[in-house]
Amino acid sequence: MKSISRRKMQSYREFLYILPFIAMVAVFSYYPLYGWFYSFFDFRPPKALDLSSFVGLKWFVYLVNNPVRQKQVFQVLINTFAMSGLNILFSWLPMIFAVFLNEIKCMPFRKIVQTVTTIPNFISWVLVYSISYSLFCSTGMANTLLQQLGLVSAPVQFLQSASHIWIKMWAWGTWKNLGWAAIMYMAAISGIDEELNEAARVDGATRMQIIWHITIPSLLPTFFVLLMLSIANFLSNGMEQYYVFQNSFNKNTIQVLDLYVYNLAMGSGSYSVSTALSMLKSLISIALLCAANGLSKLVRGDSFI
Amino acid sequence: MSLLAKRKKRALGRNRSFSDRLISVLTYVLYALFALICIYPFYYIFINTISSNLLSKRGVILFWPREIHFQNYLDAIKINGLMDAAKVSVARTVIGTLLTVIFSAFLGFMFTRDTMWKRKFWYRFVMITMYFNAGVIPWYLTMRNLGLTNNFWGYVLPTMVAPFYIILMKTYVESTPKELQQAAEIDGAGTLRIFFRIILPIIKPILATIAIFTAVTQWNSFQDTLLLVTDNKLYTLQFTLYQYLNQASSLKSLVNATNSSAASVALAHAQTATSIRMTVTIIVVFPILTIYPIFQRFFVKGIMIGAVKG
Secondary structure, three states: OHHHHHHHHHHHHHHHHHHHHHHHHHHHHHHHHHHHHHHHEOOOOOOOOOHHHEOOOHHHHHHHHOHHHHHHHHHHHHHHHHHHHHHHHOOOHHHHHHHHHHHOOOHHHHHHHHHHHHHHHHOOHHHHHHHHHHHHOOOOHHHHHHHHOOOOOOOOOOOOOOOOHHHHHHHHHHHHHHHHHHHHHHHHHHOOOHHHHHHHHHOOOOHHHHHHHHHHHHHHHHHHHHHHHHHHOOOOOOOHHHHHHOOOOOHHHHOOHHHHHHHHHHHOOOHHHHHHHHHHHHHHHHHHHHHHHHHHHHHHOOOOO | OOHHHHHHHHHHHHHOOHHHHHHHHHHHHHHHHHHHHHHHHHHHHHHHHOOOHHHHHHOOOOOOOOOOOOHHHHHHHHOOOHHHHHHHHHHHHHHHHHHHHHHHHHHHHHOOOOOOOOHHHHHHHHHHHHOOOOOHHHHHHHHHHOOOOOOOHHHHHHHOOOHHHHHHHHHHHHHOOHHHHHHHHHOOOOHHHHHHHHHHHHOHHHHHHHHHHHHHHHHHOOHHHHHHOOOHHHOOHHHHHHHHHHHHHHHHHHHHHHOOOHHHOOHHHOOOHHHHHHHHHHHHHHHHHHHHHHHHHHHHHHHHHHHHHO
16 A cells, blocks of 8 residues: 555656646647637737737638738748649659669768768758858859850849749758758668568669669658658748748748748738738648548558657 | 579679669769759858958859958957857857757656656647647747747747657667666666666767757757847847848948958958858858768767657
8 A cells, every 4th residue: 555655656756857847838839829819809019918809700801801912812822832842742852862872882972972962951041041142142153154154144133033933942942951851761771671682683683673673662651751741741831941032022922821921920010810820820730730640541551640 | 603693693794784884873973963062052152251352242253262361250250249149149059958958858758757647648748749839929929928038048948848859868768778777766766866877878879969959950040039039139140140141231331340440451351241241151150060070970860760750
C-alpha cells in the first residue's frame, strides 16, 4: 500500500517538473487561439475589444462581396496555388539529385558537392534577397555579363519586373533547399541492401536499370511521405521569402496567402479581416493534413503524424 | 575461375558502356555546375567588398578582386547601430540556444518516463502544436498582452519549448539502455538526479545537433523582429541588413560623414551603397559559412533522426 502511494507521489512530482513548460506551451501556442474571436468583431486597435462591436460573419462576407476585393483574394489564391503547385510539381528533384549524386564514385568530389549545395539552406531569406540583389540589380553580375556579351543594351530590371515571378520564387526556393532536401534521400539510399545491387549487376543490369528498378522504388516511400507533408502545407508558403522579395511592381503576383494576411493587418490595419482569413486558412490546413494523413494510411498502411 | 566470377567480369565490362560513360560525365558536369551556382554568389559578394569601391559600384568585378583593400570592413564597424545589432544577434543566439537545448533535453527525457502522471496526454498536448497555428495577428496580440513586444525575451521565450527537438531528444533517450536509469533508481536517485547525472552526459551528440540547429535558426530569425520590435536598440543583424537593402542610398552619406577626413579618403575607398550592402551581407553570412562545414555531420545527424520518426 505504502509503495503504491509513493509511486503515485512520484508520478505527480514528475508532472510538476514539466508543468512550467506545459504552461508555456499553453501560453504561446494555445492562448493565441482566442484571437480568432477578433474575426467576429469590429476590432480597431489600439481601442480595446468591446462586446458591442460584435459583427457576426461580416468579415467573412466582406472578403467576397466586393468585386475589387474578390478579385484581390482570388489573385492571392492563384499565387498561393501556383507557388505550392510548382513546389509539388518538382518535388521529385531532390530524389533525382540524391540518386545521381550517389552514382559519383569520387568521394572527395561527392563530399564537396554535398557540403556546398547544402549551405544555402542555412542562410536566411534576407540574405538570399541580398544575394539576389547583388547579382541581379542593374549593376549586378548578371547585367554586367549580359552587356559585355552584347546581349542587351540597357540593364534588365530582374528584381522589379513582375514577369515570371512564380518561377523566380520557385528557383530561389530550389537554390536554397535542393541540396539539403537530398540528404534525406542519400540516407535512404545508403540503407538499400547492397546485395540487391550486386545481384542486379551480376545479372548484367546497366546503371540506369539499377537506378530505375532498385534505387528509385526503394526511395518511393520517403518520397510519398514528403509529398503528403507538402500537400498538408499547401496553403502555408510562409511569408518571409515573399515579404523580402516583394515590391510595388511585383506585389500583385507575389502576394501569397501568408503574406496577404500580414499585409492586410500591418499594411492597411484590417486586423479583423486578416484574422478571419488566417482562421479560414488554419482550418483548411488542418483538414488537408487529416486528408493527407488518411491517404497515407490508405496507401502505406501507416500514418505520418 | 568460377562461373560467377566470369559473369561478374563480363557484367563489369558491360558497365563501362558508352551510355554509362556519357551519364557519368554528364553527372559530374551538372553537379559541378550546381555546386558553383551555390557558392559563386558568396564569392562574388566577397571579392566585391575587398575591391575598389568605384569598380564594384560599376559592377565590373566578376571573377577576381582588383585593387584590394579592407577599408569597407573597418568602416562597417563605425556604421551607426550595426554593432548594437550584432550584440543583439549574438545575445539571442547564445541565450536562445542554451535555453532551448536544455529545456528540450529535459522535456524529451521526461516524456520517456512512463511513471509520469498522464504522460501520453501531455506529450500529445505539446506535439499537436506543431500542426496548428493561430496566425500572425493573434500571435502578435498575445505577445503584446504578455509585454513581449519591444522586449528581448520576445526573441527567446516563444521558441523555448520546441516540439520537434523534443521528439529528437525523446527518440535518442529511448535508444539509450534502460538499465542505466533502473540501476540509478535502485540506488535511490530521483528523477532530476537521473537526468543531470545519467542522461545529460550520454546524450551529448544529440545536444550538439539541436544546439547547432537552434543557433542557426536564432541567428537567421527575421520575422519576429519585423512583428514585435519597433525599438531600434533591439534590432537584429538580419533586420538591419534588410533595412540597408531598402535604404542603402541614404546610408553611404551616413558612413562617409562619420569619417571626419572624408575628403582625404581615396575615392576608391569611399563607401557606396553597393559596398555597404555587400560588406554587411558578408558580415552576417560569415558565421554560417564558417560554422556549417565544421558541424555538417551534426546537421546531417539531426535530419536523419528526424526522418526515422517522421
